Amino acid sequence: MEQFLQATINGLLQGGLYALVGVGFSLVWGVIHVVNIAHGAFVILGAYVAWKLDGAFGIDPLLGLVVAAVLLFVIGYAVQRGVINLVINAPIWMTLLLTFGLELLLVNGLILIFTGDYRSIATSYASGGLSFGDVRIPYGRLLAFGLAVLLTGLLAMFMSRSKTGQAINATGMDRVTARLMGINARHIYALTFAISAALAGAAGTMVGIVGTFNPVDAGVFTLRSFVIAVLGGLGNMWGALAGGIVLGLVEAWSGQYLSGTLIHAIGFGVLILVLIVRPTGLLGRPYSEARAET
Amino acid sequence: MTRRFVILVCCALLLAGACKGSEGEEAGAQGSTLQFGAALSLTGQLSREGILTKDGYEYCKQVVNEEGGVEVGDKTYDLDITYQDDKSTPDVAAQLVDQMNDDNVKFILGPYGSSSTEAASAVVERNGQLMISSAGADDTIYEKGYQNTFGVLSPASEYLATIVKAVSDIAQPKPKTVAILSADDGFSKTAAEGGAAQAEEEGMEVVATEFFAEGSTDVSAQLTKVKPLNPDLILGSVHLEEGVAIIKQSEELGINPAGGFGETVAPPTPDFIETLGPAAEYTLGSSQWTPETEGEDELFGTAEDYAEGFEAAFGDTPEYHNAEATAACLAMILAIEDAGSLEPEAVRESLANLDTESFFGPIKFDENGKNIYKPMQVIQIQDGKPVTVWPSAEGELKWPAPPFDER
Numbered sequence: 001m002e003q004f005l006q007a008t009i010n011g012l013l014q015g016g017l018y019a020l021v022g023v024g025f026s027l028v029w030g031v032i033h034v035v036n037i038a039h040g041a042f043v044i045l046g047a048y049v050a051w052k053l054d055g056a057f058g059i060d061p062l063l064g065l066v067v068a069a070v071l072l073f074v075i076g077y078a079v080q081r082g083v084i085n086l087v088i089n090a091p092i093w094m095t096l097l098l099t100f101g102l103e104l105l106l107v108n109g110l111i112l113i114f115t116g117d118y119r120s121i122a123t124s125y126a127s128g129g130l131s132f133g134d135v136r137i138p139y140g141r142l143l144a145f146g147l148a149v150l151l152t153g154l155l156a157m158f159m160s161r162s163k164t165g166q167a168i169n170a171t172g173m174d175r176v177t178a179r180l181m182g183i184n185a186r187h188i189y190a191l192t193f194a195i196s197a198a199l200a201g202a203a204g205t206m207v208g209i210v211g212t213f214n215p216v217d218a219g220v221f222t223l224r225s226f227v228i229a230v231l232g233g234l235g236n237m238w239g240a241l242a243g244g245i246v247l248g249l250v251e252a253w254s255g256q257y258l259s260g261t262l263i264h265a266i267g268f269g270v271l272i273l274v275l276i277v278r279p280t281g282l283l284g285r286p287y288s289e290a291r292a293e294t
Numbered sequence: 295m296t297r298r299f300v301i302l303v304c305c306a307l308l309l310a311g312a313c314k315g316s317e318g319e320e321a322g323a324q325g326s327t328l329q330f331g332a333a334l335s336l337t338g339q340l341s342r343e344g345i346l347t348k349d350g351y352e353y354c355k356q357v358v359n360e361e362g363g364v365e366v367g368d369k370t371y372d373l374d375i376t377y378q379d380d381k382s383t384p385d386v387a388a389q390l391v392d393q394m395n396d397d398n399v400k401f402i403l404g405p406y407g408s409s410s411t412e413a414a415s416a417v418v419e420r421n422g423q424l425m426i427s428s429a430g431a432d433d434t435i436y437e438k439g440y441q442n443t444f445g446v447l448s449p450a451s452e453y454l455a456t457i458v459k460a461v462s463d464i465a466q467p468k469p470k471t472v473a474i475l476s477a478d479d480g481f482s483k484t485a486a487e488g489g490a491a492q493a494e495e496e497g498m499e500v501v502a503t504e505f506f507a508e509g510s511t512d513v514s515a516q517l518t519k520v521k522p523l524n525p526d527l528i529l530g531s532v533h534l535e536e537g538v539a540i541i542k543q544s545e546e547l548g549i550n551p552a553g554g555f556g557e558t559v560a561p562p563t564p565d566f567i568e569t570l571g572p573a574a575e576y577t578l579g580s581s582q583w584t585p586e587t588e589g590e591d592e593l594f595g596t597a598e599d600y601a602e603g604f605e606a607a608f609g610d611t612p613e614y615h616n617a618e619a620t621a622a623c624l625a626m627i628l629a630i631e632d633a634g635s636l637e638p639e640a641v642r643e644s645l646a647n648l649d650t651e652s653f654f655g656p657i658k659f660d661e662n663g664k665n666i667y668k669p670m671q672v673i674q675i676q677d678g679k680p681v682t683v684w685p686s687a688e689g690e691l692k693w694p695a696p697p698f699d700e701r
Contacts, residue, residue, distance in 0.1 A: 003518055006547070010514040116341045118535050120569040127545040127573065134521070138546035211511040211542070212535050212569060216339040255515025260506035261478040
């Protein structure tokens with residue numbers, strides 16, 4: 001029983017981290033129809049920013065997280081406004097190619113600057129934890145989980161309550177009509193992409209605190225984000241959280257009761273299963289039907 | 295139309311024939327230069343290790359040329375090594391080795407890692423080239439019946455077994471139970487099997503062998519399974535990222551084996567200590583080579599001489615990746631000099647019969663081309679540094695390791 005509880009906690013906390021990684025990816029895919037292959041590279045970039053700030057200036061990674069998020073926000077805005085907006089009307093393959101190229105650039109740039117060595121952001125608190133009998137809850141992972149829930153909540157609120165959030169949703173549903181209503185679509189697209197990149201930066205910092213990273217891991221994070229976004233339902237913030245947690249739990253339980261080498265197979269198996277039973281994802285509504293354009 | 299096509303093909307074939315090296319020239323030699331080739335991971339995921347390997351080869355070249363070059367019969371050659379970047383991809387390593395054959399480079403120094411070495415070994419065999427692997431440890435590379443690939447390093451099956459031997463030999467109290475956590479790639483699995491077999495031979499009980507996907511940074515499921523079994527020793531058959539995860543998550547989950555932790559490839563690398571900080575302390579690791587390794591040869595002297603010379607040349611203290619690369623180059627040179635010929639077949643014969651001491655330990659190959667005669671070194675992280683504790687001792691083994699929260 002204790003083992004089951006520990007496995008469940010491990011899965012839940014790991015799932016929170018996954019959700020934090022995937023939520024921005026889901027936002028960009030769901031709202032501005034860009035499958036951002038460079039998302040994992042943004043995550044890694046965020047990890048390096050916090051790692052560098054910690055190593056060079058002794059800045060606590062939790063403060064570094066804010067810096068990483070702000071920096072990634074700026075980079076994200078510039079990338080969308082200056083580069084991706086140029087091909088936003090082209091078929092999805094063009095944006096796919098473009099972000100793929102961006103990923104190659106970022107990953108190899110990071111290897112050039114920081115080498116392919118594994119890094120980790122060392123803190124005095126992340127390895128400690130709460131003990132309940134034999135069951136432990138590590139602080140670092142708890143923090144990542146809490147942050148995931150908090151940011152997802154804030155983002156969901158921003159999207160449904162604020163005027164800008166509604167403008168983002170409106171642009172996602174029908175760009176032409178949104179423009180007729182006086183929404184600056186270019187700015188809205190760039191803003192959405194920037195928010196996504198900022199979330200990736202924050203997620204990267206947490207990845208660095210609880211685990212290890214190197215530039216080549218970018219692909220793994222993009223792939224996970226893909227699973228999480230589709231699992232939860234595209235463009236749905238709470239869906240991404242649910243997708244991340246489901247993936248985390250499935251991996252933890254299958255590692256515990258089946259073989260640890262099967263976790264990827266089982267993770268993708270669950271994705272296929274969900275797509276068969278609920279093609280719109282766990283919490284997805286047939287949102288795409290509301291769009292005039294696809 | 296068809297005729298024109300046939301003529302075109304004939305021309306292309308003629309051209310290709312003309313491009314091949316002139317038949318009169320000896321294999322691997324251009325004028326007074328002896329040419330070795332190496333496909334290395336200079337970029338990509340394994341670039342760090344690839345560059346360490348390259349530096350090891352370069353140091354060999356430098357010393358050999360300073361000492362007057364390679365004597366083959368009554369001729370003396372300067373040594374030169376061409377490098378190509380395999381981008382950390384095994385297929386590319388194999389292609390590059392094939393291209394080297396087109397350029398008449400018959401003597402190949404191995405790429406970094408078991409996967410690339412395995413891919414290259416098939417090409418080497420087909421082309422009649424000769425390869426000495428410096429970093430391909432997986433036993434399966436040598437069990438395909440290939441004649442032209444030799445490995446200068448101890449095979450994968452020794453990586454974990456060495457730690458078990460050391461613990462059994464010098465740890466007090468001796469651990470009674472051991473749990474093995476392993477990545478699921480070929481190299482790690484072979485090492486895990488070797489470790490389990492050795493533990494049973496030493497009278498320890500293997501209470502669990504758990505596998506996780508290669509490259510995992512989350513091994514909490516496996517640790518949670520192992521925790522209630524209370525093993526005295528937790529052994530990891532891993533690469534760096536998984537090795538770091540085992541220690542980091544054991545600390546998170548409050549797992550403190552009565553004896554301590556031992557891991558294969560991770561602990562001797564500087565990143566392990568840098569990444570884990572104080573949690574890295576007391577971890578045992580196995581290494582192909584340390585400056586305390588016993589043995590000596592004419593070119594490089596003792597292991598300590600090697601370390602000094604290398605540091606003078608490159609400014610860094612050598613890691614085992616450097617040393618194993620230099621040792622592969624050394625073995626090739628000794629075999630060529632013994633053979634007195636640059637014919638790959640003759641050099642292959644003399645490699646098969648090579649039996650020598652070196653700064654890297656004994657170099658001698660069994661019938662499969664594995665150097666099973668060289669012992670590995672066991673290190674322990676002490677005060678932020680890897681210290682050799684077995685078989686020759688630079689420092690005392692600190693045993694048992696205290697729990698994480700008392701460090």
